[in-house]
Structures are given as C-alpha cells and as structure tokens.
Amino acid sequence: MSTPAAEDTTDRMSAEAPTTLPSAAATSPPADAHILLDTVSVGYGETVIQHDLSFGVRRGDVFIIMGGSGSGKSTLMRSLSGLLAPQAGRILFDGESFWDAPLRERTRRMRRNGVMYQSGALWSSMTLEENVALPLEQYTDLRRSQIHDIAVYKLALVGLAAYCDYYPSEISGGMRKRVGVARAMALDPDILFFDEPSAGLDPLSARLLDDLILELRESLGTTMVVVTHDLASIFAIADDSVFLDAATQTMLTTGNPRDLREHCEIKLVRDFLSRGGE
Numbered sequence: 324m325s326t327p328a329a330e331d332t333t334d335r336m337s338a339e340a341p342t343t344l345p346s347a348a349a350t351s352p353p354a355d356a357h358i359l360l361d362t363v364s365v366g367y368g369e370t371v372i373q374h375d376l377s378f379g380v381r382r383g384d385v386f387i388i389m390g391g392s393g394s395g396k397s398t399l400m401r402s403l404s405g406l407l408a409p410q411a412g413r414i415l416f417d418g419e420s421f422w423d424a425p426l427r428e429r430t431r432r433m434r435r436n437g438v439m440y441q442s443g444a445l446w447s448s449m450t451l452e453e454n455v456a457l458p459l460e461q462y463t464d465l466r467r468s469q470i471h472d473i474a475v476y477k478l479a480l481v482g483l484a485a486y487c488d489y490y491p492s493e494i495s496g497g498m499r500k501r502v503g504v505a506r507a508m509a510l511d512p513d514i515l516f517f518d519e520p521s522a523g524l525d526p527l528s529a530r531l532l533d534d535l536i537l538e539l540r541e542s543l544g545t546t547m548v549v550v551t552h553d554l555a556s557i558f559a560i561a562d563d564s565v566f567l568d569a570a571t572q573t574m575l576t577t578g579n580p581r582d583l584r585e586h587c588e589i590k591l592v593r594d595f596l597s598r599g600g601e
C-alpha cells in the first residue's frame with residue numbers, strides 16, 4: 324500500500340471533487356445513534372484519507388463500511404475501534420466523545436469494543452480455549468475456573484464447543500475466523516468490529532460466517548461494524564452502510580445497500596452494488 328504525499332492529496336481533492344456532494348450531506352444521522360461521527364477526518368500524519376464523515380450507526384444494526392480498494396475503509400475502522408485518533412471531528416459512543424475523553428475513560432471504552440481481524444490473529448501455540456481466554460486473563464480478575472467456563476461458552480456460541488483443545492493449525496480457515504469472533508466476544512463487547520471477515524474463505528464458509536454474524540446480532544443484540552466488499556455478504560447481513568469514495572476522499576452516501584442499489588442517485592454507488600449482475 325502506498326501513502327500519498329500530503330501536497331498531492333490536496334491537489335487531487337480540489338481537482339476531482341464534484342461541485343456538489345450528493346445525498347451524504349442531506350442524510351441526517353439518527354439521534355439515538357450508538358456511534359455518531361461528526362465531520363470526522365481520518366488519515367496518517369498530515370495525509371488525509373477520508374474527510375467530512377458524518378453518519379450514525381444505530382444500536383443493534385449490522386453496519387457495513389464499503390467502497391473501492393484503498394478508499395480508507397480499514398483506516399476508518401481503526402479510528403472507530405479506538406486505535407487511530409481522527410485528524411478532525413468527533414466520534415461519539417452513546418453521545419460521549421471518545422477521543423476527547425481522558426485516557427482512563429478511553430481504555431475502559433475500548434474494552435467494550437471487540438475486534439475481529441482479517442486473519443483471525445490467533446496464537447498458534449495456544450489451544451482455541453486458551454486463545455479465547457487470553458483477553459479475560461489480561462483484562463479481568465476472574466478466577467481460572469470462571470475464565471474456563473466463559474471461554475468454552477464463547478466457543479459454543481460460534482459452534483466450536485467440541486474443539487476447545489484443538490490448536491489453530493488443526494482447524495479450517497473458516498473455523499479459525501469463528502474462533503476470532505469468539506475471542507472478540509470474550510469481554511462481552513457492545514460493539515463488534517470485523518475487518519474483511521470473508522477474506523480468504525470459500526463461498527460456503529463465507530456464508531456460514533454471515534449466518535453467525537446474524538445469529539449473534541439476534542441473540543446478543545451487539546452492534547456490528549463490518550468492513551467488506553463481498554457483495555453477497557453485504558446483501559445478506561447489512562442493515563445500513565456508508566460508501567467511501569477514494570477519488571473525492573469522502574463518503575458519498577449512507578443507507579441500506581439494497582435500497583442504494585435500486586434507488587441511489589449516484590451511479591458509482593449503484594454500479595458498485597450491481598457488480599457481476601447480482
């Protein structure tokens with residue numbers, strides 16, 4: 324991945340930005356948003372990757388961050404999950420501005436965020452149960468027996484109760500992703516972030532992971548924020564979404580992807596959602 328120089332970014336923005344930005348500006352975020360972005364810019368150092376992001380994520384929704392390659396989806400997810408400070412604007416959780424809060428408050432809040440990374444990011448020398456137990460050992464004072472019970476329960480939630488003593492190398496890629504989900508849920512997060520959950524999976528395993536995301540949302544009511552460009556996933560799981568554009572470096576629209584595919588006034592968004600004749 325290459326990093327555009329700051330001065331190039333400014334030129335490109337002024338050269339390519341449309342005179343009016345379509346529906347994004349007109350859409351007002353829900354007042355009861357679980358996560359609310361208020362004119363947020365994200366990027367690295369002086370380099371702006373996305374600017375003027377204003378939208379809300381409703382509690383309990385599966386919310387998709389979509390857009391072309393390099394548009395800044397993962398960068399935005401890093402800022403939402405508390406790993407990368409935004410360059411401008413505010414990110415509010417339940418009405419409280421995360422990045423304006425003292426460090427101790429931010430740390431507390433971050434424990435309420437579960438993150439499932441692309442690879443699953445499991446420790447190969449630990450069993451599945453030990454992998455899921457790790458955040459509990461690090462962040463809680465629970466007794467060993469309690470940690471064991473919770474880890475087994477989380478593995479059961481993702482359909483892997485029978486595999487507690489297996490090592491990551493002994494299970495399939497799809498199962499490893501499920502363990503990644505179980506570990507992300509270890510501390511009972513109220514928001515789960517998924518970075519390209521279906522990357523590297525065959526279509527059947529990808530659909531099983533989609534089903535798992537929906538089951539967990541149903542049973543636990545967890546808000547899910549998912550970075551993906553897998554169209555089948557997007558249509559299967561999304562309640563709502565934001566579309567990031569690499570050329571203008573800002574959001575073009577928000578909404579339910581099925582509605583956007585049929586009714587969005589922006590051709591780029593309709594085309595993105597109609598790839599492959601889906």
Ligand SMILES: Nc1ncnc2c1ncn2[C@@H]1O[C@H](COP(=O)(O)OP(=O)(O)OP(=O)(O)O)[C@@H](O)[C@H]1O
Binds near residue numbers: 393397399
């Ligand atoms: N750590 C970093 N430091 C500097 N620039 C970065 C860093 N990570 C990503 N970038 C740049 O930020 C831009 C957006 O990258 P990002 O990975 O957020 O996009 P993306 O939409 O998730 O892409 P993809 O769909 O290809 O994964 C790219 O130009 C990339 O080179």
